[in-house]
Amino acid sequence: MFNKPLIALSIALALSGCATPPAVQHQPFSLTVAHINDTHSNFDPVKSSFKADGTRVYNEFGGYPRLQTMAKEYKNEAKQEDQSLLFLHGGDAWQGSAYFKLNHGAMNADMLSKMGLDAMALGNHEFDLNNKKLNAFISSVNFPVLAANIDTSQDAALKNQTNLRPYQVFAFDGNKKTIVKDINQLPKDKNIVAVFGLALDNMPNIAPNTGDVKFNDMVKTAQATVDMLQSKGIDNIIALTHIGNAVDLDVASKVNGIDLIVGGHSHTLLGDFTDLGLNNNGIYAQMVKNPDGKSETCVVQAGEYAQAIGRVNVSFDAKGDVTQCVGHNTLLSNDEFYHHADRSKKDKFSPVETIRVEQFIDNHEKITIADEDVLLRQRIDSKYKPAVDKAYGKTIAQVPLEIKHERRPGDRGSDNHGSDVAPLIAEGQYYWANEPQVQKVTGMKVDFSLIGAGGIRTNIEAGQYREGNISLELLPFSNFMSVVPVKGAVIKQLLQQTVTATLPEGSHAGKFPYGGHIRYNFTETVAHKAGKLSNVEVMTGTEQHPVWTPIQDNKTYNVAINNYNATGNDGWTPLYQAQKNHSGRVDLAYVDGKLTGFKVNNIEKVGDKYQVNYQGAAPNCKAANTICNTDAQAFIDYVAQDRQQLVPLTYSVVTFDRITNK
Missing domain, CATH: 3.60.21.10 (Metallo-dependent phosphatases)
Known part of the structure; x- marks a missing residue:
């Protein structure tokens, strides 16, 4: 009986004449x-x-x-x-x-x-x-x-x-x-x-x-x-x-x-x-x-x-x-x-x-x-902790000071720039996607990267930082990286919609967007309901010598994003809409130890789900010879190769100005 939808059950009760409450005497409780x-x-x-x-x-x-x-x-x-x-x-x-x-x-x-x-x-x-x-x-x-x-x-x-x-x-x-x-x-x-x-x-x-x-x-x-x-x-x-x-x-x-x-x-x-x-x-x-x-x-x-x-x-x-x-x-x-x-x-x-x-x-x-x-502590330490400690792998960086993650800027004492972790990960995924061996597979130079705040599960704690801190904790979802060609106007629509969706108090802020080599401002205009996107800019040059250029609506940009958001999930709907008819997207996973590209034909909506249709075979993440967590591996490679002293970026990617009165 428990699998029967209750809407139907309630209607059935009403039609059978059982919907009138019986006379029951209650006591204060x-x-x-x-x-x-x-x-x-x-x-x-x-x-x-x-x-x-x-x-x-x-x-x-x-x-x-x-x-x-x-x-x-x-x-x-x-x-x-x-x-x-x-x-x-x-x-x-x-x-x-x-x-x-x-x-x-x-x-x-x-x-x-x-x-x-x-x-x-x-x-x-x-x-x-x-x-x-x-x-x-x-x-x-x-x-x-x-x-x-x-x-x-x-x-x-x-x-x-x-x-x-x-x-x-x-x-x-x-x-x-x-x-x-x-x-x-x-x-x-x-x-x-x-x-x-x-x-x-x-x-x-x-x-x-x-x-x-x-x-x-x-x-x-x-x-x-x-x-x-x-x-x-x-x-x-x-x-x-x-x-x-x-x-x-x-x-x-x-x-x-x-x-x-x-x-x-x-x-x-x-x-x-x-x-x-x-x-x-x-x-x-x-x-x-x-x-x-x-x-x-x-x-x-x-x-x-x-x-x-x-x-x-x-x-x-x-x-x-x-x-x-x-x-x-x-x-x-x-x-x-x-x-x-x-x-x-x-x-x-x-x-x-x-x-x-x-x-x-x-x-x-x-x-x-x-x-x-x-x-309970004894059971955790004896039954589960030894294997976890062993799984963390080698040290790849030192973290001088804790780096904080916050989904929505301004929450829990954060400033209007929000997370310091999300931009760092996005920067790492940008870096990885532009590595020669990755570009060889995708055939694309990436212009910037985007990441949803909800995919990031921890702060980066001070001290030694190991591979497992990333793959087991920080980015645990085993998503693979995607490179998606998309118009600048779509990116602006995406930023406007996802940030607006996080404005109500108590809203799910996991969809809040951060980026690498891109920045934007968002100003709340109606408390908890509406706001205005401005100053969306793409960075060229380096972190030390950046050059910022306004995003162009009609220009196509190659964007590094994990496959979950690249498909339009969690309110990133403009990316689905942009790929309904055709997509130049390439998804990336390791097959038999070799980085492999999977070309996407389009995305269609089947029922309530988004279905990615590939030009050939889809990545089989359940196969023993396939490793799909390239979102985590991208950041591991970046940290190990380019950021052994793990500190926040020197530039802010989000400036989020809210109406302070509640």
């Missing part, structure tokens, strides 16, 4: 929800920093063992208070670290199953491998993966998967929690909560490996699901989503009856963290009026990379409406603090300085020092 999202295989802590009373403190945040510690603490508190509690994951557990590259979904299944989750949303990165491996992951975990707006009935790998469900229903008697297996027979003496999932309805444009899974409209499915659940007498309803905070707010404004949305996808650490030297990313537990003008929906999300955990307390009245929704995200810090990002012994805080930082943290509700769960 309080529920605590602990939540995480976009953990992206960050089993180990993330090197980071914050400010304590104005002093910059370099530390580490999170990792799965710290999440486990806090989740256990929340559960213990709830047990002592006889409080009902759910622990939810907003999707995108997959991808993002060397652990995932080596273990695929198996390590996530192992770790997450030890954390006592009640449910997880289906994220776009859960489709990064193939549906057979996704199916194995879903079969291995001890909690359901939820998505109400998908139909797996035609997908060979997923059609019989019973742990991929539209919803899960729980019955609470104080802290005691049971799963309701038959919603037609609800316990009469317990508080009932339904959690349903929402996945992106444009998933095939973001995650091309979705097989034959069909994705249905989010808003229509959400309302149909709520109506169906209410028809069964369930009024306490949570949507567990992986669609981004901006879309969560939109869904809340268009759907009646959702009490709480627990989100993911946009990596939004909701709340005001400015007193920690971080951003105000929007209201945590924001209440959004539903279209009926009566009910409201509370919306939460907990950041990224297992650095924080959210906890929200929701109070329901006897009708199932939310009367109160309060909580916050908490960043989980270690207890070793440094003055500089390289974290050398001489830079470690003195005992007196450490005490001051600890006192600051003790008085701040949005950051805490959390010990790592011993058992």
Whole structure:
């Protein structure tokens, strides 16, 4: 029954006369929800920093063992208070670290199953491998993966998967929690909560490996699901989503009856963290009026990379409406603090300085020092870490100071130029694409390169830099490089559309474009809605002696881009449109150790997906003799050959001026 689309199910219920809610007596009810999202295989802590009373403190945040510690603490508190509690994951557990590259979904299944989750949303990165491996992951975990707006009935790998469900229903008697297996027979003496999932309805444009899974409209499915659940007498309803905070707010404004949305996808650490030297990313537990003008929906999300955990307390009245929704995200810090990002012994805080930082943290509700769960840390270190350490390969550079990546300029304390990592990678891919041996294969001299911010998964940390830091962490998606001839007007359209799409607060900023040997300005003209592109210029000469020339609309430029964006995925639609009828693009992969070009004829849209049609054979990235991660290899070669002292570029590629008032 779980594979049947819920829109059809709701209609069937209505036609059979079962859509009228039965008379059910509810009691006022309080529920605590602990939540995480976009953990992206960050089993180990993330090197980071914050400010304590104005002093910059370099530390580490999170990792799965710290999440486990806090989740256990929340559960213990709830047990002592006889409080009902759910622990939810907003999707995108997959991808993002060397652990995932080596273990695929198996390590996530192992770790997450030890954390006592009640449910997880289906994220776009859960489709990064193939549906057979996704199916194995879903079969291995001890909690359901939820998505109400998908139909797996035609997908060979997923059609019989019973742990991929539209919803899960729980019955609470104080802290005691049971799963309701038959919603037609609800316990009469317990508080009932339904959690349903929402996945992106444009998933095939973001995650091309979705097989034959069909994705249905989010808003229509959400309302149909709520109506169906209410028809069964369930009024306490949570949507567990992986669609981004901006879309969560939109869904809340268009759907009646959702009490709480627990989100993911946009990596939004909701709340005001400015007193920690971080951003105000929007209201945590924001209440959004539903279209009926009566009910409201509370919306939460907990950041990224297992650095924080959210906890929200929701109070329901006897009708199932939310009367109160309060909580916050908490960043989980270690207890070793440094003055500089390289974290050398001489830079470690003195005992007196450490005490001051600890006192600051003790008085701040949005950051805490959390010990790592011993058992989870031991399992990571004994079962998985040795192979990861071995896989990193040789050292290719030294990094004097940490180089920061930020998807959207201005976020998390970055300036209006944003990421220092993205332009460096784009420069490296430009450099590689113009190597004589690469030009010999493509027959093209590259004019500039472009890269989407979402394909970059880490900062570049100070210290020794190894090959695996790039191929396993920084650029882990195994994309291959493409060289695409395209008009200047198309590039301008691409920049305008992709930047505009990232303007709304809480939007998914992975599509934000950076480049190498190209720069542009973007000025926001209507807050969170519109802006103007200007000064798009292409660089000739060298980094030390650049010459900038305005891009010409009718001139054809050869652009180095990874194949994912070159095909038009993740909102880079103008590149698809430019290649619909004909493409001069060449894709690059290693076959039997030799760099090989694959000429593209055109791109067509098949259903919701973009299909690349080649003049001959397509690159077979599953073959043992084929290596496709030329996006990472390009940057490895550049760093090893030309930038052994790895420092940011001397020029800025993006100047992004936003309206500051929110």
